[in-house]
Each structure stands twice: as C-alpha cells, then as structure tokens.
Amino acid sequence: MQKINSAESIRGLACLAVVFSHLSLSFIPYLHRFDANDIANNQLIYAIHHSPFAFWYSGTAAVFIFFVLSGYVLSYALCKSPELISSKLKNMWIKRYPRLMIPALISCVIIWVVFNTIKIDSSHVGGWLQTYVTQNFLFKTAIYEGAIGSFLFAESSINWVLWTMTIELFGSFALFILIYLKQLHTLLFLIASVLIAAFAYWWRGEGFCMGISSFIIGMYFYFYGRQIPILIASIVLILGLYLAGAHNSSASYAWIYAQIGERTYEYGNFFAGILIVYSILMSPKLSKALELPVLVWLGKISFSVYLLHLVLMYLVCIPLFNLFLNWQWGYLSAVMCASLLYIAVTLWIAEFYSRYVDQLAMRSSQKLAQLILK
Numbered sequence: 001m002q003k004i005n006s007a008e009s010i011r012g013l014a015c016l017a018v019v020f021s022h023l024s025l026s027f028i029p030y031l032h033r034f035d036a037n038d039i040a041n042n043q044l045i046y047a048i049h050h051s052p053f054a055f056w057y058s059g060t061a062a063v064f065i066f067f068v069l070s071g072y073v074l075s076y077a078l079c080k081s082p083e084l085i086s087s088k089l090k091n092m093w094i095k096r097y098p099r100l101m102i103p104a105l106i107s108c109v110i111i112w113v114v115f116n117t118i119k120i121d122s123s124h125v126g127g128w129l130q131t132y133v134t135q136n137f138l139f140k141t142a143i144y145e146g147a148i149g150s151f152l153f154a155e156s157s158i159n160w161v162l163w164t165m166t167i168e169l170f171g172s173f174a175l176f177i178l179i180y181l182k183q184l185h186t187l188l189f190l191i192a193s194v195l196i197a198a199f200a201y202w203w204r205g206e207g208f209c210m211g212i213s214s215f216i217i218g219m220y221f222y223f224y225g226r227q228i229p230i231l232i233a234s235i236v237l238i239l240g241l242y243l244a245g246a247h248n249s250s251a252s253y254a255w256i257y258a259q260i261g262e263r264t265y266e267y268g269n270f271f272a273g274i275l276i277v278y279s280i281l282m283s284p285k286l287s288k289a290l291e292l293p294v295l296v297w298l299g300k301i302s303f304s305v306y307l308l309h310l311v312l313m314y315l316v317c318i319p320l321f322n323l324f325l326n327w328q329w330g331y332l333s334a335v336m337c338a339s340l341l342y343i344a345v346t347l348w349i350a351e352f353y354s355r356y357v358d359q360l361a362m363r364s365s366q367k368l369a370q371l372i373l374k
Contacts (some may be wrong), residue, residue, distance in 0.1 A: 004076060005070050005296050006280055006287035012298025014062035014069075016246075018161070019309050019343060021059025024368050026129035026313065027335045032250045041332060049082070052252040054245030060266070061244035063164055064214050064273025067171060071194060071218020072281060074175055079222070080285055085183060089176055095365035096172045100360035101147055103353070104165055107307040108146030108158050112137050114311055120318050124325060132160060133314045162307055167208065171215030174200075177221065193220075217274055225282050233283030240275030243268040304350035304358055312349065317342035 024031040030038040031049050040046035048054060055061065078088050115137055122130045137158050149155035150162035151169050174196050182189035193216050201209035225331045229234070246253045246268025248261075282312045317338050324334035 004073060004097070004281075004290040008299030008302075009290040009295035010065060010277065010299070011069055012295055012300075012302045014065040015055060015302035015305050016298070016343075017062040018059040019346070020057035021062070022129075022313065023335075023339050023342075024057045024308065026126045026317075027339075028265060028332075029128065031127050033247060036249070049247065049250040050251075052242050052245055052249065054247065055241040055272070058244040058246075058269060058272070060269040061114065061257055061272040063274070064210070064270050065277055066164070066273075067167060067211050067214035068218040068221070068273050068277040070168060070171065071175055071215035071220075072277065073218075073221050075179065075219045075222035076174060076180055078176075082124055084261055085179065090373060091181055091304060091369045093173075093176055094369040096176075097151065097169060098365040098368055099361050100165060100168055101151065102371065103303060103307055103357050104141070104150060104162055105146030106160070106357050107311070108142040108162075110308075111158050111311045112139055112142035114315060118315065120314060121322055122314075129313065129318075132310065133318070159307065161312060164211075167211035167215075170200075171212050173213050174212055175219050176254050182223075207266070210266070214270070214273060218277065221278055221281065225278065226281075227284060230283055230285045233279045233286050236275050236322060237279035237286065240272045240279060242272075243275065244272035246272070259321055298347075301347065301350040301354040304353035305346055308350055308353060309346050311348045313342065316345045 021032070025034075028041060028042040029035065030045050031054070032038075033049055061251055064172070073198065074092070078085055081088075115133070115135070120133070122133045125133075135157065139332065142158050145155050145158050145162065150159075150165040152166060154163040154166040156162035156165075178189055178192055178196065181192050197213045197216060199211055200212040242252075246265055248257055248264050253264055253268065256268065260267060280290060320338035320341055321334050324337055325331075329337075
C-alpha cells in the first residue's frame with residue numbers, strides 16, 4: 001500500500017509520546033498526577049505539569065491520533081482507485097485481523113518468556129511500572145490475549161497497550177461497512193455513521209465510542225477535508241497541542257475543568273487527536289515539513305515500538321536505572337540517562353521486529369486474502 005509520508009511521521013511522533021507517557025508514569029508520575037498523592041520531584045517537574053506544554057508525553061492524545069490516522073489512511077488505501085473499491089474491501093476485510101494479530105500475539109509470547117525467565121529488581125521504580133512487571137503470567141494467557149482477548153474484549157494484562165486493538169479492529173470494520181454504504185448512497189452513509197457511533201456508545205460506553213468516532217472522523221477527513229492556509233493550520237495545530245496536554249489537575253486547564261470537571265483529560269485528548277491530524281494532513285506546508293526521512297522511518301517502526309516498549313522498559317530501562325543509582329547518581333539524572341539509552345535500544349530492536357515480524361504479518365495476511373478470494 002502506498003504510504004502517506006506525513007501520516008507516517010505523525011504516527012511515529014505519536015508513538016514516541018506513548019513511550020514518554022509510560023516513562024513518566026513509571027519514574028515521574030507527577031507529570032500526569034493521576035493520583036492526588038503524587039509529589040513533584042522539583043520545581044521544574046511541577047512547572048511542566050501545570051504548563052500548557054505537556055503534549056510531548058500525552059499517551060492518550062497519541063492513541064486518538066492513531067485512530068484518526070487509521071480512519072484516514074484506510075480510506076485512502078481503499079478509495080484512491082474508485083474502480084477497485086469493491087475488490088479492495090473484500091481483501092481488507094480478510095487481511096485486517098491477521099495483520100494486527102500476528103505482531104500482537106508474538107509480542108505477548110515474548111513478554112511471557114521474558115517475565116518467566118529473567119528477574120530484575122523493580123523496587124526503585126514507580127508503582128505503575130512495578131505493578132506491571134511483578135505480575136505472574138500464564139502461557140495460555142499470552143496466547144489468548146494476543147490472539148483473541150485484546151481484539152474482542154480489550155483484555156491486555158500481559159501487554160497493557162493492547163487495549164487499543166479492539167478499537168483498531170472494530171473501527172476498521174465499521175469503516176469498511178461505511179465505505180461500502182457510501183458506494184450505494186451518500187445519505188445512507190451519513191446516517192449509518194451516526195448510528196454506528198451511537199451503537200458503540202450503547203455497546204461499550206463513552207471511551208469506545210470516542211475511539212470508533214475517531215476512525216469515522218478520519219474517514220470524513222479523507223472524503224470531505226479541504227486544504228487550509230498555513231496560518232489557519234498552525235493555529236489549529238497549536239490548539240491541538242494545547243489540548244493534548246490536558247490534565248485535570250493542571251493549572252493551565254483549570255478553566256476547562258471548571259466547565260466539564262473530570263472529563264477534561266479525556267475530552268481534551270480526544271479533540272487534540274482530531275485537530276492535530278487535520279491541521280497537518282490538510283496543510284501542504286505542514287505535511288511537507290514532516291516528510292523528513294527519519295520521521296517517516298519512525299512511523300514505519302511505530303507499531304513495533306508500541307508493542308515492545310513495555311517489555312524493553314523492563315529489560316533495558318530498569319537495569320540501567322538501577323545501575324546509575326548504584327553509581328550514586330541523582331534520581332533524575334539516572335532517569336534521564338536510562339530513558340535515553342532505553343529509547344535508542346527500543347528503536348533499534350523495533351527496526352528488526354518491523355522488518356521480520358511486521359512484514360511477516362503483512363505477507364501472511366495478503367496470502368490468506370488471496371487464498372480465500374480465489
């Protein structure tokens with residue numbers, strides 16, 4: 001499938017935000033301050049949390065960016081050649097699940113092997129990461145969650161990031177249905193878009209509805225989005241980045257919290273994903289600015305980074321952090337150096353995972369589709 005380079009770059013940067021989000025939860029939880037008892041390590045940490053510039057570690061906004069991008073990119077892949085839509089729909093219906101499942105399943109097996117063979121002292125890390133790495137996993141749990149549970153029921157105890165797979169799968173299927181209906185009648189397509197979002201809310205609640213809606217919005221961007229001037233795009237992007245940093249306890253969002261309360265975080269991140277994607281994809285200049293080879297490469301390996309970064313945090317980041325503490329380094333110095341080295345190793349390993357596992361998933365899903373469609 002032909003890639004949209006700027007979309008790849010956005011995906012890559014969003015994936016880094018997920019990694020930064022989980023690092024902050026593990027070592028500097030006050031940056032998020034989901035727990036009122038979290039304490040700032042120093043004035044800089046306090047200032048970052050209360051600033052309007054917390055977008056760089058906004059994992060939730062990044063996830064919504066993934067969903068909007070998926071809606072846009074899948075629509076592009078299906079509809080760029082209108083005469084092939086029917087055959088492509090059949091092909092992608094078959095391919096989508098194995099394309100996502102194979103890398104997810106292998107990541108779960110890797111995590112099970114690591115956690116059952118390698119014991120690392122996690123006593124010095126924060127409660128979020130310590131809770132994750134001290135779990136006991138059964139092999140059948142790894143297989144079940146990697147192949148079924150995460151996709152149908154958002155069950156992801158062995159790889160916490162896999163809760164998004166159910167939205168990726170059902171969001172894709174919803175998009176396929178809607179594009180099929182659009183070929184029949186535009187009004188039917190528009191009505192079905194609303195009904196699917198409403199059904200998602202009734203079925204699994206507001207969070208699931210927002211995820212499915214992000215897919216639909218990304219699809220609408222493809223069909224109805226229009227180019228916007230660089231000035232407007234920049235304003236929309238800045239607003240999106242501002243909303244991506246939303247936290248319920250941050251002083252920079254107190255005015256929003258006064259209006260919608262505890263929903264500030266989720267709603268802010270939801271709208272951030274929409275605005276960021278639209279501002280870049282609908283602005284030729286912003287899109288061009290993001291077409292740097294290193295960013296496109298980061299987007300290429302982003303799914304592998306997403307799947308592997310938690311287990312590598314256990315294998316790489318915690319041992320380095322412990323080592324630096326043993327060398328009598330300060331806490332924040334140990335966190336920063338361990339995190340930078342961990343990210344470098346994660347990107348390196350993700351390149352191989354993308355090359356061999358991700359590509360295996362693509363080839364296998366394509367062969368399966370060809371076999372069935374014959």
